[in-house]
Amino acid sequence: MTAITGKHLRLEEYLNYDDGTDNQYELVAGELVAMPPESPKNVQISLFLLVNFLKFVPVNRLSNKVEIVVAGSRATTRIPDLVVLTDELATALE
Numbered sequence: 001m002t003a004i005t006g007k008h009l010r011l012e013e014y015l016n017y018d019d020g021t022d023n024q025y026e027l028v029a030g031e032l033v034a035m036p037p038e039s040p041k042n043v044q045i046s047l048f049l050l051v052n053f054l055k056f057v058p059v060n061r062l063s064n065k066v067e068i069v070v071a072g073s074r075a076t077t078r079i080p081d082l083v084v085l086t087d088e089l090a091t092a093l094e
Contacts, residue, residue, distance in 0.1 A: 011075040029074040038081075046081040053084065061085045063093070 008030030009017070017025065017032065024035040046064070053062055066083045070076045085093065 009075075011069065011071055011077075014075065014077065024079060026079060027075055027077040029076055035079065042081065049082055053082070057084055060094070061087070061090045063090075066093070 009027060009032055010030075011027070014025075014027040014032065026033050026035055050062065050064075061084060063083050063085055064081060066080070066085070068078045068080065068083075
């Protein structure tokens with residue numbers, strides 16, 4: 001992972017960041033970090049997990065479009081491939 005900017009971004013700056021490309025970024029301890037493109041193997045694993053989770057978890061409790069934020073002086077975000085949501089969070093996201 002390589003930082004894109006030489007300065008620390010606040011969470012609000014990160015959430016509003018747009019470089020005009022389709023690139024995805026995570027915020028790691030305040031540093032903007034470019035996410036590498038998905039590998040075919042990673043996509044296969046994510047799909048395998050999704051198919052198998054659907055046997056036990058309602059579809060409204062699964063998401064691949066959730067960003068996890070850890071706020072603080074060294075804010076960090078992550079964009080996981082797949083998340084199993086609590087009932088409360090699934091309701092809030094609807």
